[in-house]
Amino acid sequence: MDLYEHQARELLHDNGVLVPRAEVVDTAEAARAAAERLGGRVVIKAQVKTGGRGKAGGVKLAADPAAAELTARRILGMDIKGHTVHRVMVAEPVEVAREMYLGFTLDRAAGRFLAIASAEGGMEIEEVAARRPEAVARIAVDPAEGVTEAKAAEIAVAGGLPRETTGTIRRMWTVLTAHDALLVEVNPLVVTRSGAIVALDGKVTLDDNARFRQPSQPSWDAADDRARDPLETRAAAAGLGYVKLDGQVGVIGNGAGLVMSTLDVVAGCGARPADFLDIGGGASAQVMADGLGLVLDDPDVRSVLVNVFGGITACDAVADGIVRALDTVPLTKPLVVRLDGNNAARGRAILGQLAHPLVHQADTMDGAAARAAELAVSGASAASAASAASAASAASDTSAASSDTSAA
Numbered sequence: 001m002d003l004y005e006h007q008a009r010e011l012l013h014d015n016g017v018l019v020p021r022a023e024v025v026d027t028a029e030a031a032r033a034a035a036e037r038l039g040g041r042v043v044i045k046a047q048v049k050t051g052g053r054g055k056a057g058g059v060k061l062a063a064d065p066a067a068a069e070l071t072a073r074r075i076l077g078m079d080i081k082g083h084t085v086h087r088v089m090v091a092e093p094v095e096v097a098r099e100m101y102l103g104f105t106l107d108r109a110a111g112r113f114l115a116i117a118s119a120e121g122g123m124e125i126e127e128v129a130a131r132r133p134e135a136v137a138r139i140a141v142d143p144a145e146g147v148t149e150a151k152a153a154e155i156a157v158a159g160g161l162p163r164e165t166t167g168t169i170r171r172m173w174t175v176l177t178a179h180d181a182l183l184v185e186v187n188p189l190v191v192t193r194s195g196a197i198v199a200l201d202g203k204v205t206l207d208d209n210a211r212f213r214q215p216s217q218p219s220w221d222a223a224d225d226r227a228r229d230p231l232e233t234r235a236a237a238a239g240l241g242y243v244k245l246d247g248q249v250g251v252i253g254n255g256a257g258l259v260m261s262t263l264d265v266v267a268g269c270g271a272r273p274a275d276f277l278d279i280g281g282g283a284s285a286q287v288m289a290d291g292l293g294l295v296l297d298d299p300d301v302r303s304v305l306v307n308v309f310g311g312i313t314a315c316d317a318v319a320d321g322i323v324r325a326l327d328t329v330p331l332t333k334p335l336v337v338r339l340d341g342n343n344a345a346r347g348r349a350i351l352g353q354l355a356h357p358l359v360h361q362a363d364t365m366d367g368a369a370a371r372a373a374e375l376a377v378s379g380a381s382a383a384s385a386a387s388a389a390s391a392a393s394a395a396s397d398t399s400a401a402s403s404d405t406s407a408a
Helices: 005-014 029-036 067-075 124-133 151-159 163-178 210-211 230-238 256-269 285-296 315-328 342-352 365-407
Strands: 022-025 042-045 058-061 087-092 095-108 112-118 136-141 182-193 198-199 205-206 242-244 251-254 273-280 303-310 336-339 359-361
Touching: 005 022, 005 087, 005 163, 005 205, 005 230, 022 029, 022 303, 029 042, 029 067, 029 087, 029 251, 042 067, 058 067, 095 136, 095 163, 095 198, 112 151, 124 182, 136 151, 151 163, 163 198, 205 210, 205 342, 230 285, 251 256, 256 273, 256 365, 273 285, 273 359, 285 303, 285 315, 285 365, 303 315, 303 365, 315 336, 336 342, 336 365, 342 359
Parallel strands: 251 273, 251 303, 303 336, 336 359
Antiparallel strands: 022 087, 042 058, 042 087, 095 112, 095 182, 112 136, 182 198, 182 205, 242 273
């Protein structure tokens, strides 16, 4: 689970990493008041869970409280890579002498952590890594050993960071381990003109699977429900593994690997998936019904593809779930179903007896994806045609009314 910058910053501060004074607000008027408390001249930073805020205009310096209010008003409501800005951080500015990069992440393949450090931090760190990979040091960290004083010194030397950063390096490691994080990143980590080592930005990703070990960990995902897609919120409440995407083909499958493969096949057929929905290996008919109802409620969905390989979840249970869902949720979009494996023949028979005009069956995943993509495209075309016809009708009515008025 990704945290907002202000949440990551709080974890860093609580573990001894220096951060600028700041407040988080959700109105322009509150930004002005915060600026007054912080000394007048401030930085306004959009709070969204994505990178590229600076390039998108979501990070601006304000010279005084009045400018802070105006700047916050411009940033609030802004769309940054599909994320709407609902809150901004109002932070005191820092006199920067040098910018650097420092992060820890999990290296799953190697079964260890990786420290990443560079003497060249800031917005262009990705370009630095691409153009001059030698400028970005990657140092393996043994989880059993951790980051000792000697290891912190090794990371600093390898990344070209000053010796004074070793304390910050160890504190960031504490954030990673104490909070079961998968990523702790500061970009930029700066040396101020007074010589202090300060984290100007922070990114932290927590391991959802370790939540049971963090009973006192705040419910970060509930801190701002407005920034979360309502369908994702609803899915989380129902215990479904759902992620909203930007396409038109709703995808439901049992098992993350199968769902990921289905997304790829749909994309290969010229359509874009509208979601990732894994109903799990032991899903019941009720889970299938809940999942289908969720996907059908997505206004972006033009067709739905259910791709199930029966194992623990028998295909007839999936078919029963579809029938149950259609008893309560009107099917207004084409539904393509591919069943294979345990009780597949019985599941297909159940759907055959349903004889619903919008339910289509396919024998293979490729065939099902192609059909769902075709139906999504034709559905989008029909919607566009209907919209154009409606607009033309409205224009005709307006023209006729104008003619009547002129004649009068």
